[in-house]
Amino acid sequence: IQEESLRPSSLKEYIGQKDLKGVLDIAIQAAKVRQESLDHLLLYGPPGLGKTTMSLILASEMGVNCKITAAPALERPRDIVGILMALQPGDILFIDEIHRLPRMTEEILYPAMEDFRLDITVGKGNTAKIRSIPLPKFTLVGATTKVGSLTSPLRDRFGLVQKLRFYEVDELTLIVQRTADILQTVVTEEGAAEIARRSRGTPRIANRLLKRVRDYAQVKAHTEIDGAIASAAMEIYNVDPLGLDWVDRLLLTTMAEQFNGGPVGLEALAASTGEDSHTIEEVYEPYLLQIGYLHRTPRGRVVTAAARKHLGLKGGNDNSEQL
Ligand code: ADE
Numbered sequence: 460i461q462e463e464s465l466r467p468s469s470l471k472e473y474i475g476q477k478d479l480k481g482v483l484d485i486a487i488q489a490a491k492v493r494q495e496s497l498d499h500l501l502l503y504g505p506p507g508l509g510k511t512t513m514s515l516i517l518a519s520e521m522g523v524n525c526k527i528t529a530a531p532a533l534e535r536p537r538d539i540v541g542i543l544m545a546l547q548p549g550d551i552l553f554i555d556e557i558h559r560l561p562r563m564t565e566e567i568l569y570p571a572m573e574d575f576r577l578d579i580t581v582g583k584g585n586t587a588k589i590r591s592i593p594l595p596k597f598t599l600v601g602a603t604t605k606v607g608s609l610t611s612p613l614r615d616r617f618g619l620v621q622k623l624r625f626y627e628v629d630e631l632t633l634i635v636q637r638t639a640d641i642l643q644t645v646v647t648e649e650g651a652a653e654i655a656r657r658s659r660g661t662p663r664i665a666n667r668l669l670k671r672v673r674d675y676a677q678v679k680a681h682t683e684i685d686g687a688i689a690s691a692a693m694e695i696y697n698v699d700p701l702g703l704d705w706v707d708r709l710l711l712t713t714m715a716e717q718f719n720g721g722p723v724g725l726e727a728l729a730a731s732t733g734e735d736s737h738t739i740e741e742v743y744e745p746y747l748l749q750i751g752y753l754h755r756t757p758r759g760r761v762v763t764a765a766a767r768k769h770l771g772l773k774g775g776n777d778n779s780e781q782l
Pocket of ligand 1: 634
C-alpha cells in the first residue's frame with residue numbers, strides 16, 4: 460500500500476487543523492453556492508503536516524482535478540505556460556515550494572491569478588508585442604515552508620493565507636490508528652500513543668514510524684503493537700522518547716559542544732554537521748523551536764537548558780537567557 464492511499468480524501472476524514480478546516484469548509488460551501496472556483500490559497504508551515512493532502516481534498520470536495528507540481532519543475536517560462544494552458548475550468552493547480560519560483564515564472568502567474576490571462580511576449584526588441592490568451596478560472600494552491608520568502612506581489616494575490624500547525628499527541632494517535640486500520644495492522648491505544656509522542660507533531664513522521672514499528676512487530680514479536688513493542692522498535696531506529704532522531708541530536712550536541720551553546724550562524728552549523736542548511740532551517744529547526752530546545756536570535760541559534768538536560772549534557776549556561 461502506497462503513501463497515496465493513506466491520505467484522507469475528504470475534510471471530514473481529515474484529523475486535526477481545526478481552524479484551517481473551518482475556514483476551508485466555508486470557502487468550499489460559498490464557492491459551490493455561487494458556482495465559482497475557490498479563491499487562490501496559500502498554505503504555509505513545516506513539511507509533512509498535510510499541505511498536499513489538503514489541496515487534493517479541496518479538489519475532491521469541489522469535484523475538480525488537481526494538478527500537482529513544485530517550483531523546481533517550473534524553471535523555464537514554458538513549463539508554467541504549458542500547465543496553465545492545459546487547465547480545465549475550476550481546476551486546482553498545486554505548486555509546492557512556491558517561495559522558490561524563478562522570477563519569470565512568477566511574473567507569468569500574476570495576470571494568470573488576477574485576471575485569468577496569459578500574457579506572452581511575441582517578437583523581440585522594439586517590435587515585441589504582448590499577446591493575451593484567456594485562461595479558464597482556476598485555483599492556485601501554493602505551499603511553502605517559508606512564507607517570509609515570498610515576494611509581496613505574489614503573496615498579495617492569494618485570497619486565503621493559512622498556516623498549518625504541529626499536531627497534538629491525541630490527534631496523531633487517531634491518525635496512527637486510522638493508518639493502522641488501512642494497513643490492516645493491530646495497534647493498541649498505548650502503542651498508537653507511543654508512536655504519536657515520538658512523531659514530532661507531524662503526521663508524515665507518524666505514518667513512517669508506524670510502518671517501521673509494524674516491521675519490527677512482525678519480525679521480532681509476532682503480536683499486535685503495544686506500548687512496549689513500539690518503544691523497543693523505536694530504540695532500534697534511534698528515535699528517542701521525544702521523537703528526536705540522530706540528526707536532531709547531532710545539531711543540538713554540536714551547538715552545545717563545539718559552539719559553547721551558541722549563538723551560532725546557520726551556515727556554520729551546517730558546515731560543522733555536514734547537513735544542508737535549507738534542510739536544517741526548514742525541516743529540523745521548526746520542531747526544535749516549538750519544543751523550546753532551540754532559540755533563534757539576531758546573532759544566531761542558541762541551544763537551551765532544556766535541550767542540554769534532555770541530551771544529558773553537562774555545563775553551559777542557557778545562553779538564551781542572556782540574549
Ligand atoms: N494522514 C496524514 N495526515 C492525516 C490527517 N491530518 N488526517 C487523517 N489522516 C491523515
